[in-house]
Amino acid sequence: MAEGEGAGQPDAVLLAPLSEDTFLHNLHVRYKRDIIYTYVGNALVSVNPCRPLPLYSAELVRAYLARPPYQLPPHLYAITATAYQWVRDRNESQCIVITGESGAGKTEAARVCLQCAVVAGARDAGAADAAAAGALTAAGTLLEAFGNAATARNHNASRFGKLLEIEFDFKGEPVGGHITHLCGSRHRRFAARAPCGRGGLVSELYLHGGRCPFVRRSPYILTGCFSKLFILTVQIGIPKLVERDDERVCGVLAGERNFHVLYQLLAGADVPLLKRLRLQRGWEQYRVLRGEGEAGGERAGASPRRAAPAPRAAQQDQDHFAFTTAAMRALGFGPALCDAVLRLLAFLLKLGNVEFEPQHNIDGTIGTRLQQRYELVEACALVGVDADALGAALGAADDDAPRDADSSSGEECASPGGAAWAAARRDQLLCVLYSRLFTWLINAVNDYIKPGEAGKRCSLGILDVYGFESLARNGLERLLINYAAERVQAAVTGATLRREQEEYAREGLAWRALPYTDHELLAELLDAGPDSVLGALRDCSLRGAADAAFLARLQRRRHPRLLVLPPDHFQVVHFGGAVVYSARGIVHKNLDGVCRRCAGVLGAARSPLLAALFAGAGSPRRPAALACRQRALVGALVRRLPAAPRLVRCLRADDKLRPHRFDAALLRHQIREQGSVTRADDET
Numbered sequence: 001m002a003e004g005e006g007a008g009q010p011d012a013v014l015l016a017p018l019s020e021d022t023f024l025h026n027l028h029v030r031y032k033r034d035i036i037y038t039y040v041g042n043a044l045v046s047v048n049p050c051r052p053l054p055l056y057s058a059e060l061v062r063a064y065l066a067r068p069p070y071q072l073p074p075h076l077y078a079i080t081a082t083a084y085q086w087v088r089d090r091n092e093s094q095c096i097v098i099t100g101e102s103g104a105g106k107t108e109a110a111r112v113c114l115q116c117a118v119v120a121g122a123r124d125a126g127a128a129d130a131a132a133a134g135a136l137t138a139a140g141t142l143l144e145a146f147g148n149a150a151t152a153r154n155h156n157a158s159r160f161g162k163l164l165e166i167e168f169d170f171k172g173e174p175v176g177g178h179i180t181h182l183c184g185s186r187h188r189r190f191a192a193r194a195p196c197g198r199g200g201l202v203s204e205l206y207l208h209g210g211r212c213p214f215v216r217r218s219p220y221i222l223t224g225c226f227s228k229l230f231i232l233t234v235q236i237g238i239p240k241l242v243e244r245d246d247e248r249v250c251g252v253l254a255g256e257r258n259f260h261v262l263y264q265l266l267a268g269a270d271v272p273l274l275k276r277l278r279l280q281r282g283w284e285q286y287r288v289l290r291g292e293g294e295a296g297g298e299r300a301g302a303s304p305r306r307a308a309p310a311p312r313a314a315q316q317d318q319d320h321f322a323f324t325t326a327a328m329r330a331l332g333f334g335p336a337l338c339d340a341v342l343r344l345l346a347f348l349l350k351l352g353n354v355e356f357e358p359q360h361n362i363d364g365t366i367g368t369r370l371q372q373r374y375e376l377v378e379a380c381a382l383v384g385v386d387a388d389a390l391g392a393a394l395g396a397a398d399d400d401a402p403r404d405a406d407s408s409s410g411e412e413c414a415s416p417g418g419a420a421w422a423a424a425r426r427d428q429l430l431c432v433l434y435s436r437l438f439t440w441l442i443n444a445v446n447d448y449i450k451p452g453e454a455g456k457r458c459s460l461g462i463l464d465v466y467g468f469e470s471l472a473r474n475g476l477e478r479l480l481i482n483y484a485a486e487r488v489q490a491a492v493t494g495a496t497l498r499r500e501q502e503e504y505a506r507e508g509l510a511w512r513a514l515p516y517t518d519h520e521l522l523a524e525l526l527d528a529g530p531d532s533v534l535g536a537l538r539d540c541s542l543r544g545a546a547d548a549a550f551l552a553r554l555q556r557r558r559h560p561r562l563l564v565l566p567p568d569h570f571q572v573v574h575f576g577g578a579v580v581y582s583a584r585g586i587v588h589k590n591l592d593g594v595c596r597r598c599a600g601v602l603g604a605a606r607s608p609l610l611a612a613l614f615a616g617a618g619s620p621r622r623p624a625a626l627a628c629r630q631r632a633l634v635g636a637l638v639r640r641l642p643a644a645p646r647l648v649r650c651l652r653a654d655d656k657l658r659p660h661r662f663d664a665a666l667l668r669h670q671i672r673e674q675g676s677v678t679r680a681d682d683e684t
């Protein structure tokens, strides 16, 4: 188990001299030998190998549980085993915080931590505890299907952040858990799609010794799901909405996919189920999956294959559909509830295909009508919704429909009543529906995995915050994601370093002041006070101001890390780098309202699930703006972090996630931003 000669230093604090270069060189030496873990004092750095490595097994977990952590090579098991032992022996709740940019391996790291915790807790566990562990596994499978998607940066990117807390009884056996999700509006991806298969770790799943069927049958599923289970707490809710800041409203970036579950349903449903749901097998038939320019000919010259999923994806999707439905059953979803969820997905896919076109009214005005009414009728029949009422609520063929008066939050309507306006309203409805379905799923999962008996217990939390992102187009969604990443980074990095140095000063120790990026200050630019970015956005949304007014507020701030780029963009320099955001439609999007009239129609659906998602649709209360919700969620999360969380820093070694690549510049940038070397220096 020893690392052997020439493997570099297992702990960066032992490097002499310690500098960015020696730190990087040490990581490289180890990486070449497939040693991906290195300590930096108490923290662990993990470099994504981008390929399965034989680093994980139940035996190894037991070895780490049996010996003090520093007697064995650095490993996630060491961090988790120590945290578990503190929970069991000292009765102290623990939290492992996993950070890193998108594709750095946070999900996989969280999965490994979860495995370790479950193996540790289940060593002498009885059947009840095995059931709790199995439920956690199933929950991970389900949430990965509904919450993950392929992006340009990662073929299995979580579109939500989460905190998974595993609760242990006084004997140290797992009795249940809780998942908290963060960002409330990511389900906007609903209008997006993308290709690429997802892969995932093909590491064996040793977790429950085969007791859980998912484990044996789907190593991949466990990979992603499992991990995100535990700490998933952070943010779920918003499917990644294709930015509505461009003319296509629901376009999707090349190289991306919509949420996995949609492809799984089409690939994995048998013919009778497809017929019942009135779906066709090919994902290309659905606008929200294929995106613009594909198979529909919307964009001349665009290659239909440009965003096609990788060839093996269909088979994977088919397999994973079986795991997803099995996970639903394992989490107590009866046949009727499973059917209701699948019907909702089919409704979403079909509603996404509903198109509008202008029509000349008798009075000479231009109205809007449905291009093909049968699409809407078929979609509505699936969930018992009045198709005419929904069509009218969306603005089709209803000259008398109130244009904007029924909007709960000031619908975006540059030309109220037009076909584009109706399409935007349809997309908004899709986003809200998916978001609510996802939140409902989380609540259902939490109900199932909560400990049977009430009482105070200690928990082991695994926080997997979504990674900092900068894509070709960045809008409100990305801003909220990066804000969450910034806040958590501020909480765990700046606070740790500052606290330690303040302590040295208090105790009168001889020490050298260390320069470090104060992430707290960076985060404050985003959320502190009415002049912060989110504060200004909130004000503008409440006042119904224009996007230009929002940009003018940012301009007045005159902050070195904030730049307004006319006519409608702004740039924020985050801890992970500068990101240019589009401000087109941002004020309206922040309200995230759903047309009250549409919500009323869906609330009257015969499908109890759909009706429940839109219950209370008539309420005049305006929903909280997205930025406010995100700020509250992130704030609550950060406050729950213990003063000394156990840190795991994940690093991405290659931009394209290719194995055997070690991009020194990319790594240098990440370690600089994470403050890893500063931290190592501090520990020496």
Ligand SMILES: Nc1ncnc2c1ncn2[C@@H]1O[C@H](COP(=O)(O)OP(=O)(O)OP(=O)(O)O)[C@@H](O)[C@H]1O
Binding pocket: 048, 049, 050, 051, 052, 053, 100, 101, 102, 103, 104, 105, 106, 107, 108, 109, 154, 155, 156, 157, 158, 159, 199, 200, 201, 465, 466, 467, 650, 657
């Ligand atoms: N320890 C590991 N061993 C093998 N492969 C890994 C490991 N960690 C990550 N990978 C590979 O890298 C890919 C990206 O990792 P992962 O999804 O965990 O990143 P992430 O940081 O969670 O990204 P996001 O924030 O976008 O969700 C995985 O699908 C997997 O293929």
